[in-house]
Amino acid sequence: MTHPTGSQINRDLLHPLFNTSWRFYLLVAIFGGIVLFGLATWFTQTVNGYGVTGIRWPVYWGFYVTSFVFWIGISHAGTLISAILRLVNAGWRRPVTRCAEVITAFALIIGALFPIIHLGRPWLAFWMFPYPSERLIWPNFRSPLVWDFFAINTYLTGSLLFLYLPIIPDFAIVRDKSTGLRRKIYGALALGWRGTPKQWHRLETAMQIMAIAIIPVAVSVHTIVSFDFSMAPVPTWNTTIFGPYFVAGAIFSGIAGLLIAMAVLRKFLHLEAYLHPLHFENLGKLMLVMALLWGYFVFNERLVTYYGNEPAEMSVYWRTQSGTFAPLFWTMVICNFVLPLILMGIRRFRTITGCVIASIGVVIGMWLERFLIIVPALGHKYLPYSYGIYRPTPPEIIVASSTFAAMALLYVLFAKVVPIISIWELKAGEHPSPELLPPATEEHRLGDLHL
Amino acid sequence: MDRRSFIKLTAVSGTSAALASCGNPENQFIRFLPDEDIVPGVAVWKPSICPLCAAGCGLTVRVMDADAEVTRDGQAGIKRIAAAKKLEGAPAHPVNRGGLCARGHAAIQVTYHPDRITQPLKRSGDRGTGQYEAISWEDALAEVVSRLNGVDAANPRAVAFLSRVGAGHRSALIQQFAGHFGGSPISFELFGDDVLRRANAVSFGRDQLPTVDLANARFVLSFGADFLGTWNSPVAQSAAYGDMRRGRPGIRGSFAQVEARMSQTGASADEWVPARPGTEGVLALGLAHVIMAASLQPAAAAGRAGSMVAGWGAGLSDYTPQRVEELTGVPAARVDRLARQFAELRPAVAIAGGAALAHSNGLFTAMAVNALNALVGSVDQPGGLSFTPQFNTGSALKFSPAAQPATPLQMLAADALSGAAVPQVAFVDGVNPVFTTPRAWRVREALEKVPYIVSFGSFLDETSALADIILPDHSFLESWVEAVPESGVAAAVASVAAPVMRPLYATRATPDVLLEIGRGLQRPLGAAWQTFDEMLGASFATLPSTTPDVDAWTDAQTKGLWSGVLPAGLARQAQAVADGATYAFEAPRFDGDAKQFPFHFLPYPSVPFGDGSTAHLPWLQEMPDPLTSAMWSSWVEINPTTAANMGISDGDVLEVASGHGSVRAGAVISPGIAPDVIAMPMGQGHTMFTRYATGRGANPAEILAPVTEAATGALAWAATRVRVTRIGPPDGSLVLFAGGIREHLEQEHR
Amino acid sequence: MARWGMAADLDRCNGCGGCVVACHAENNISTVGPEQASRGRAKHWIRVERYWEGDFPDVKLKFRPTMCQQCGNAPCEPVCPTYASHHTEDGLNAQVYNRCIGTRYCANACPYNARFFDFFNPSWEKPLQLQLNPDVSLREVGVMEKCTFCVQRIRGTQTTAKTEGREIRDGEIQPACVQACSTRALVFGDLEDRESEVSRLSRSPRGSKLLEDVGTRPAVTYLARLTEEA
């Protein structure tokens, strides 16, 4: 395998920016259409009243909150993984970080929409924000939803900047390669980037600080999302394990999301020279670790409930184990544990295809996990008289699934305007530090694991 | 609605209302000066009387200003009126003592119902289609008068007046009106108590429902009487029940209920005793046997009621516990224990009612329970049965007694269908026999033979839709109301209340209309009063005043009631009925072959709807049934074992078929019903009864067999046998409020 | 400052449902109709729960009127981001409808499922709106509502007592359900006043709190229905 040179990298990675095929328009039309349909559905929900959903007494959270947790989980792919890989200076990260960070940014934006979508009065969502209003009252800082607001706010700000910083030099490249209005726009986005040693140092220092800052923020975000549940005295919610359990689950689903995105990009943007099977294998190993961790947490959660034998909790326990929700529960176990263990644990299955299959399984499984945490417990809360079953209605399903199209749409648009693989970082990968490695040659294989 | 909420509602619903109103002058916000005697924002409380059942509970109505769309002096617009806002139990009323049941609370929706008939109507389409056109009161009354002038004066059955039974002034007036044409008002109540009244007349010489002194009883044994839910005077009985349980320091009254399907009352019992349908009297005599055999009865036990029971003098040797077990299915040991409790926990009282008396042998059962009460000396004693002295409105008004006994409804129907005697004019007031009678009686077809039907209904229901002319009554809040409770109090009570608000629509009070028609007849009715309130005044004036320096009528209006000791001439007299017969158990007669129709069918009065007359009130439709939590629907109750054997799960659509028809409803699997009994609540299944009740659920009366109790002719509504077929999975028609029914569900998961 | 509380004597309660309709009448609770009711949208601030025990023929049934328990440590309150759900000085769990943005978190946190959500704008078919109580605000679509212990009656009586310069008498304040209860199973009053009937009943050996082990410190005491003398 030959290694692309600097100008080759420029040509390959800038290609999608300057050449638009009919496929792009088709994808935008399809995904955009679905997103518009979803938006229209949400609009009718807001106009007609929340009753068009399947939410009912006493199951007041359903598809929307499930989707919220799911997308926030997916968002842990990027920034967290990329930050960790940056800090440990894993060389193979270079082609991966950008597409991972993009997932974070967009998944967060979509995830953050759901609390608004799910509100009974979404037009008043800004009341979560502390500002001097005529109501003369500020939000209740003791509410986990306000923590959510602050945590997501910090994480979103951090992730967007974390995504933006390493794009600055790439924006400068696009600026130099383009003309006219586009040159002006990219010029503005490049913030006067020239590439002096000082700029490079400042950028790298900033990236390091960001990486260090964003990791605890990412951990806190999903811990706080888990607090939304564990703070309420609902059977099986009110548990101390939820924080790490959710963080592990988030990274798990995040890796799966990243693997799918990478495979799709590799296929459609013809980045076979940059995204190697090795990247998939390495991430696959990471996913295997997370699957084991996830299995450990689920075992832990189940065992403690079972052993405690508290009547209200046991009612929820049996409901998922062998009752109404058993099919979903066991599907989840297969998708999240059995499937990744087989596909990622056995070397010959740890191919790109294997990774994608396992990842799709994990995405489905993790969506089910959130659903199974939320709905069965709310339907079986202490007083048997008030037991209830939730069934989603078409509007909820449309809105929730259209966000997948929204993710795809944002990704397609992003890949159209920004090099989806960090050009300068890829080039920098050609120059490993001389103390560690012999001088860069054409034969030097990109992506060797330098952990 | 007050102005604030009105503005809010308008704002909420956008500008659509305002825009829509631009075109229609009658919808514009015309604001008159308030002419009502009301201070905006200040609530006043006025007395009234709940009209929804015969108990006669006293109400306190909260009246406040509100903006209503009304027509006044020919001009339509939004007007500030004094409107009733809420009904509350009158704390000083001796019947309900401040309490009020669900139905009573919802009664306000009768007045504000969106489908009320707002003015006289004349039929313009085929009968039963509900097509009517407006007619003026003058024309309508003239038409009715001319029809009445044309009837055959010699035929005592030329005019049929279908009405509710009662002891009040309105009933007295109707009786007088019907008597003017030689007849008597015809009343039919599906869950009526004719059998018990007859038994009380025979046993105790009182043709009346008993008042049970629960508050002082230490042991209550009820044979099928849903006295906390739908039977007799539930609020009064509930208040006393509360005191029976916890009103006396150190004493908690015990309570056992005998019935084949657990009623709301049975649910409150300490001991629920399922007995085979129709054998409740055997159990009562079994208890009497044990008591007499062990000589547990008090020395001064009254014996007259017992002497009506065959074998009483010989200690009821036919009713040994073993024999009782064979007949009723109640274990002999339990019979023995219940008997000892009944005799030892004095005062003890037995109550009979509901399904226990709705058999072909109902009179025997009632006689047996009466005898049991007499045996332990519980008649006219504290903690026992007594009979409320009742104001005889007929004699106060100097009305002549009924010329001849009323024709039973089924006979009227049969004669009309056969052509033997077809009424020329029929009046319908406050009853809906097309809905409440067994389809087998063919009342609807019979009424269709009647050439001219006048209805006083406020709503189009199955019966009033057959009417040729509808003269809508005021709602009870808009008119003078009165009640003379038959039971529920110790002393005589007569309630009366003035209208609490002005009529919303061009309706007229039915008693006033009857008086006016009576004046217009060629042969006038000859009543001494122009209006109903004059008549009430005259009647109450005959009563002794209970407050010094105030006459009885003024006093009654202020308090909402008169209560005291009745002068001899004004009380309904005890009538000793001595038919000389004695009563022995004979097996109840059931309609339908036990092989073909393996289940007993038990329709029962629903807690919110009774026999269905209140199914049009949305609050009651949405009130969860106490036992099943069902709303807006009908259901079929079935025993879990039976259901499992037949492969029926909760909510499955079942068909219940008797020899006379079939109905369908969702299954409710209930542990509180015998394996061979199928129960269905009455109330739903209306084919026409306002937007809230029409086309909802099924009417169990449709499949009832025309079995009657021989002596009284009362319908034995628990005497039908049915078969049950599973039609399919739940179809969504059964709406339940609640999910789980047992505290410990996890056992089922294992 | 008073601490309002209720006692429900399950030995008196016969499950008649009078309280349910009385509550609808007092608090402008809209009916939702059969279609919405079948989708779990019916609102009953007070409900009579019933539980079966045993199998035929030895079957027993228990009723339990259940409403907002006005917890001392109410799980619904801290989770609300906008202070729509908060504690008043006299121990009520207040719900400020105007401040509610409809997260429904409070309802999830409530162990008693005492909170109900307005899935649509409530409507009354004319002229049913005339029955509306002007003392109780109407709720818009998207807000939570629940039993208030008929706070409008409490405040009204407090005002009256203040104008008349006197203390509130025990039993003077009656929420609609208490007033309606035929059997006098429900008793309302001030728990701080040791002489009040509700306070006396709350100390009864038959008394217990619903889901006490969740740690909510409810203001409603249920007096057990005991067959044996107690």
Add this chain to the structure above:
Amino acid sequence: MKAVYGLYPSGASAQQAVNRLRAAGLADREITILSAQPMEDFEFGHIDKATYMWWFACLGGLVGMSIGFGLSWVTEMSWPINVGGLPTWAWWPNLIIIFELTMLGAILATIITLVVTGLLPSKGQTLYDPEVTDGQILVGVENPVDSRVGDFQKALEAPNGARVKTL
């Protein structure tokens, strides 16, 4: 004369050019170096490395922490509303708000420091050549003293593959 600069194909030749410019008497801050990637393998890539960014980030974190503390303190003290029996100043939950605002402060301070100290162009420092994008390394002098332009050109031309341009 605005600037004189050379373009170099490799880091080694650029290093030579830098060394020669130094020899010609220029201080590091007077030499402009532009590259399309960080040049950490070479000495010239480490010029101007010292930064206070870490300290500014910490300072930003402190500011954020104070805002978080103040916001929750002022809110809860201004509206001492009882919710669920929690204390009015419930510091455990508030730690979450404080933490998030601390991190937000640190992140924003980092970015602001980066933009202000690294990206905002200093006056007279606008030398650029698009060929840098294709991998050439630019070494040059902006606004040179006219008398010394010749020396600089000579120094810049010395390394292999140099292409010297003037503006």
